[in-house]
Structures are given as C-alpha cells and as structure tokens.
Amino acid sequence: MVSTGLTKESPIIIVGAGVFGLSSALHLAKAGYKNITVFDKQPYADNAYSTTDGADAASADFNKVMRMSYGEEIEYQRLAFDGIKTWDAWNKEIQSSRPEDLPRGLKPSDLIWNNCGFLRMSIDGELSPIERATLANLTREGLRQTQFIIGDPEDEKRARSHFRSGEWEKKSDPFGRRRQGKKLVGVFDSTAGFVEASKACTWVMHLCRRSGVRFILSEKEGQVASFIKNKSGKTTGVRTASCTEYQAELVVLAAGGWTPSLFPAVSSLLETTAGSVVYFQLPPKDQAPDLWDKFSPDNFPVFAYGGWSKGHGIGGFPRTEDGIVKIGYRGTKYTNYEDVRDPTTGKTHRISVPKTRYWPQSYDPAITKQAVDAIKEVVKEAMPELTAIGITGCRNCWYIDSLDNGFLVDRVPNDDGMLICSGGSGHGFKFLPILGREVVKIIEDPTAKNTYGKLWQWRTKDASAKNGLEQGETGPRNWKRQIMATKEDWQFRESSKL
Ligand SMILES: Cc1cc2nc3c(=O)[nH]c(=O)nc-3n(C[C@H](O)[C@H](O)[C@H](O)COP(=O)(O)OP(=O)(O)OC[C@H]3O[C@@H](n4cnc5c(N)ncnc54)[C@H](O)[C@@H]3O)c2cc1C
Ligand SMILES: *[C@@H]1O[C@H](CO)[C@@H](O)[C@H](O)[C@H]1NC(C)=O
Ligand SMILES: *[C@@H]1O[C@H](CO)[C@@H](O)[C@H](O)[C@H]1NC(C)=O
Numbered sequence: 001m002v003s004t005g006l007t008k009e010s011p012i013i014i015v016g017a018g019v020f021g022l023s024s025a026l027h028l029a030k031a032g033y034k035n036i037t038v039f040d041k042q043p044y045a046d047n048a049y050s051t052t053d054g055a056d057a058a059s060a061d062f063n064k065v066m067r068m069s070y071g072e073e074i075e076y077q078r079l080a081f082d083g084i085k086t087w088d089a090w091n092k093e094i095q096s097s098r099p100e101d102l103p104r105g106l107k108p109s110d111l112i113w114n115n116c117g118f119l120r121m122s123i124d125g126e127l128s129p130i131e132r133a134t135l136a137n138l139t140r141e142g143l144r145q146t147q148f149i150i151g152d153p154e155d156e157k158r159a160r161s162h163f164r165s166g167e168w169e170k171k172s173d174p175f176g177r178r179r180q181g182k183k184l185v186g187v188f189d190s191t192a193g194f195v196e197a198s199k200a201c202t203w204v205m206h207l208c209r210r211s212g213v214r215f216i217l218s219e220k221e222g223q224v225a226s227f228i229k230n231k232s233g234k235t236t237g238v239r240t241a242s243c244t245e246y247q248a249e250l251v252v253l254a255a256g257g258w259t260p261s262l263f264p265a266v267s268s269l270l271e272t273t274a275g276s277v278v279y280f281q282l283p284p285k286d287q288a289p290d291l292w293d294k295f296s297p298d299n300f301p302v303f304a305y306g307g308w309s310k311g312h313g314i315g316g317f318p319r320t321e322d323g324i325v326k327i328g329y330r331g332t333k334y335t336n337y338e339d340v341r342d343p344t345t346g347k348t349h350r351i352s353v354p355k356t357r358y359w360p361q362s363y364d365p366a367i368t369k370q371a372v373d374a375i376k377e378v379v380k381e382a383m384p385e386l387t388a389i390g391i392t393g394c395r396n397c398w399y400i401d402s403l404d405n406g407f408l409v410d411r412v413p414n415d416d417g418m419l420i421c422s423g424g425s426g427h428g429f430k431f432l433p434i435l436g437r438e439v440v441k442i443i444e445d446p447t448a449k450n451t452y453g454k455l456w457q458w459r460t461k462d463a464s465a466k467n468g469l470e471q472g473e474t475g476p477r478n479w480k481r482q483i484m485a486t487k488e489d490w491q492f493r494e495s496s497k498l
C-alpha cells in the first residue's frame with residue numbers, strides 16, 4: 001500500500017454537503033478519521049434541505065428514483081444492492097426513534113426509502129437493448145425473479161402471487177392502457193422505488209454529526225471561495241467567503257453542479273446541465289380523495305415513460321405526503337455558459353454553471369417550452385386527471401455530468417491535496433449509504449485502483465465517450481437559445497376551456 005501521508009488525525013475538509021460529500025464524510029468517520037469538517041454555503045441545519053426554503057442542490061428534493069437495475073453496468077448494480085441493506089436499516093432506525101431524537105425535518109413515520117416498484121414502459125412496443133441487458137445481468141446474479149416482464153405469461157403468473165391482491169393490476173398498468181385497448185410493453189422492477197431525498201440527507205447529516213463530523217453551514221463561513229496551495233501546487237486548505245483560512249491535509253471537492261465553477265480545470269471532464277422538473281399539486285385530500293388514493297405509493301409506481309433515455313425521457317413519482325406529483329424531463333439537459341474566474345488562479349473560463357431559483361440571485365424559475373410540451377403530451381395521454389389541475393410549479397435541477405456518465409472520484413493529477421468527488425450524472429442519489437465506502441478506499445490507496453477506483457478515475461476526452469460535453473456553448477443544448485415556457489404554457493387548454 002502506498003503511503004498517502006494521511007493519518008486518522010489528519011484534518012480533512014469536504015466541500016459540499018450533498019450526497020457525495022455526506023457519504024464521504026460518514027464513511028471517513030466510520031473508518032476512524034477524527035478531524036473531518038464539511039463546508040456548505042447552504043444553511044442545511046435550518047432549512048433541512050427543503051427546496052421550498054432555499055435549498056437548490058441536486059440532492060435536495062422530494063424524491064429520487066431508487067433502482068438496482070443498471071443495464072450492462074454490473075458494478076453499479078452491485079453497489080446499489082449493497083446500499084439497499086443500509087436503506088432498509090435506516091428506515092427501521094428512524095421508525096424506532098423517539099421524535100425528540102430525530103433531527104429537524106424528520107419524524108418517526110417517515111419512510112426515507114419506499115419500495116413501491118418501478119415501471120419502465122417501452123413506447124415503441126419492444127423491450128429496449130438496455131432492458132434486455134439488465135435482465136441478462138440480473139439473471140446472472142440470480143435476481144431475475146425480482147423483475148416482471150409485462151405480458152409474459154410466466155412473469156404475470158409469478159406477479160399475481162408476489163403482490164397483494166389488486167396491487168399488480170394497478171402498479172403494472174397505472175395509466176389504464178389495457179382498459180383502453182392500448183399496447184402495454186415494459187418491465188416492472190420490484191426491487192426499486194424512490195427515496196425521499198431531502199429527508200435522507202437530513203438523516204445522514206445527523207449520522208455524521210453523531211460520528212463526530214463537524215459542519216460549517218452558511219453563506220459566509222460555509223462557502224468556500226478559493227483553495228490554498230503551497231509552492232509546489234499542492235492544495236493545503238480552503239479560504240471561505242468570509243476570508244477565514246482552514247488548513248487540511250486533504251480537500252475533498254464535492255460541490256455537485258458547482259464543482260467546475262470552483263475548480264475550472266475539471267470542466268474538460270465534467271459539465272453542469274439542467275434537468276427540467278414540474279409539479280402538480282393535488283387539491284386538498286378531502287376534496288380529491290380519489291386522486292390522493294390513485295397516486296399514493298401504495299397504488300402507483302415510479303415510472304419511466306418510454307425509458308429514461310429513449311422516447312420522451314419522461315419519468316415520474318407517486319404523490320408526496322403533501323400531495324405533490326413530480327414529473328421530470330431528461331430528453332435534453334441544458335447548459336448555461338458564463339464567464340467564470342478561477343478563484344485560485346485568477347484565469348477566466350467559459351463554462352456551464354447552475355442557475356437556480358435561489359442562485360446566484362433569486363428569480364421565478366422557468367423551464368423550457370420543449371420540456372413542458374413533452375411533459376404535457378404524456379400527461380394528456382396517460383394522466384388526464386392532472387390536466388384540470390395544470391402544472392403548479394417547476395424547477396431546474398442541476399446535474400453534473402461526466403464524459404461517460406460514470407462518477408469522478410480521484411485525486412487531481414499533480415495535486416494530491418485535492419480529491420474530486422463528483423460527476424453524479426443524474427444517478428448518484430441512490431448510493432448515499434454506500435458511495436463513501438469506495439471513496440475511503442480510493443483516498444487510502446490512490447494507486448492500487450480497485451473496481452470503483454478504476455471506474456471513477458480521472459479520465460480524458462477520447463474519440464468514444466463524450467456525452468455531449470464536446471458541444472460547448474454553440475451546441476443545441478445551450479439554454480440561452482431555448483424558448484422558455486410561460487405560466488400560460490403550464491395550463492392544458494382543452495381542459496381550461498371546459
Ligand atoms: C433532475 C435530476 C434528477 C435526478 N434523479 C435521480 C434519480 O432519480 N436517482 C438517483 O439516484 N439520482 C438522481 N439524480 C442524481 C443525484 O441527485 C446526484 O447524483 C446527487 O444528488 C449529486 O450529489 P452531489 O453531492 O454531487 O451534488 P449536490 O447535491 O448538488 O451538492 C453539492 C453541494 O455543494 C454545495 N456547494 C456548492 N458550492 C459550494 C461552495 N463554494 N462552498 C461550499 N459548498 C458549496 C451546494 O450548496 C450543495 O449542497 C438526479 C439529479 C438531477 C439533477
Ligand atoms: C483539526 O485540524 C485543524 C487544522 O490542522 C486543527 O486546527 C484542529 O485543532 C484539529 N482538531 C482536532 C480536534 O484535532
Ligand atoms: C507542499 O506540500 C507537500 C506535501 O505536504 C510537500 O511535500 C512539499 O514539499 C510542499 N511544498 C512546499 C514548497 O512547501
């Protein structure tokens with residue numbers, strides 16, 4: 001094993017208290033590291049990661065998809081299966097806690113991981129190659145029985161004995177396609193469901209604190225403005241927005257969509273892009289009991305309409321406990337180019353950066369007309385009961401995508417004082433309990449690349465994997481060239497004219 005010079009007493013700074021920072025902090029503390037400080041510009045101790053109260057990180061959200069199926073990417077499949085044991089244990093621990101022992105924002109009845117199932121529908125009438133690869137690799141691991149191909153006589157038979165009475169009919173066909181004589185093709189994944197994102201982050205911050213991790217959370221003292229380097233170019237600490245300096249033997253940069261703004265050198269590997277999300281607020285429960293019942297996670301699955309990447313790239317969730325149905329569009333992820341001054345070198349770079357409802361200034365968010373139109377088309381066809389409500393809110397949720405959609409967890413070349421821990425690429429949340437386990441291994445043994453160390457190592461653009469990062473500002477995904485949807489576009493004309 002190569003010496004990293006780190007001891008369990010070494011001061012370690014983590015920038016960012018989203019999934020990547022929290023999971024790293026939790027596992028470093030578990031591994032015995034005693035001097036860990038997490039910085040975030042968000043006052044999460046006060047707002048409990050609430051998106052209606054200032055939180056705008058990708059990790060702050062009502063819900064995220066939890067799935068173990070991963071096409072040919074068996075490494076992620078295995079990691080997700082390892083993580084699920086901890087999600088189950090966390091649910092139990094929260095449920096057996098006394099309310100006063102839980103952090104603000106959590107109560108014993110909260111189920112942060114909900115195994116409601118995931119319906120992946122194909123709209124072109126055939127199972128996609130990714131779906132087939134998923135089934136093959138799950139079969140290889142002895143897990144085929146967790147998947148149910150809709151319409152397959154054997155699987156349908158198995159489903160009827162696996163699910164509660166009536167549940168299979170509702171969950172496998174939530175849009176009533178069979179009743180309407182429409183074709184229904186897809187796979188129901190019984191291992192999957194959703195996690196309650198903001199609540200899960202709140203819980204893990206609580207676990208971190210219990211293990212001795214220190215948090216500095218505020219716009220001034222918690223916001224890292226630049227990095228301190230020694231003459232050999234090694235990162236030796238951070239400087240905050242209030243100009244305080246903190247020394248560290250290792251700085252872990254886990255700033256999600258803000259990672260390239262803080263460290264522009266990474267922008268050849270990572271790009272910040274916007275995903276589009278809309279909300280439908282159901283009327284109060286006593287006025288619309290049928291809708292609350294229909295969209296309840298007991299009766300309604302997480303769904304991908306036409307798969308996540310094909311077709312419309314539209315997916316949605318059962319309602320939240322407050323009656324919000326969230327639907328997302330990832331057919332196109334948008335870039336937002338700005339001049340960014342590297343806070344450490346002073347050089348200016350043209351890179352894509354987040355623009356949220358709260359950042360850099362607060363504004364009334366708008367998403368593209370392309371996204372709204374695609375979502376409305378699916379809602380009209382599949383969930384007409386929502387058309388009378390209309391879209392009630394929207395959000396741009398900022399991804400940080402890598403060249404190949406894999407994560408990036410590695411030391412910066414020629415600077416072993418800085419480790420980048422980012423590149424969630426739209427699928428990192430589910431690994432909250434387990435990601436840090438691998439981060440610790442990568443930190444402790446930087447050269448002996450194990451499975452995940454190799455998968456997530458610093459990489460360069462080559463001819464194959466580019467993931468749209470080569471398009472740059474002149475590309476078709478540039479946000480500034482899109483038509484933005486107005487609040488009028490949020491309505492469904494047909495129904496409002498009734
Ligand atoms: C629309 C959308 C849908 C997604 N859906 C899913 C899904 O269904 N399933 C799934 O598993 N994953 C999903 N993901 C991916 C998942 O949300 C991310 O992989 C994960 O949340 C990223 O965590 P992070 O810690 O890297 O970044 P973030 O959550 O963005 O956290 C970064 C943190 O850094 C802080 N920060 C930024 N700048 C500074 C600074 N200068 N100083 C201090 N702190 C700073 C921010 O305040 C923030 O708290 C989705 C992502 C998006 C955008
Ligand atoms: C952690 O490290 C910092 C920076 O070296 C140091 O000032 C502080 O005293 C250390 N804290 C503990 C508890 O060891
Ligand atoms: C910078 O820090 C590294 C590691 O602590 C050390 O090896 C190197 O000598 C330092 N360089 C200078 C110029 O202080």
Ligand SMILES: CC(=O)N[C@H]1CO[C@H](CO)[C@@H](O)[C@@H]1O
Nearest residue numbers: 072073074075133136137140
């Ligand atoms: C059928 C099968 O084995 N599919 C894939 C499983 O995952 C590996 C990667 O680890 C692929 O190479 C296989 O093609």
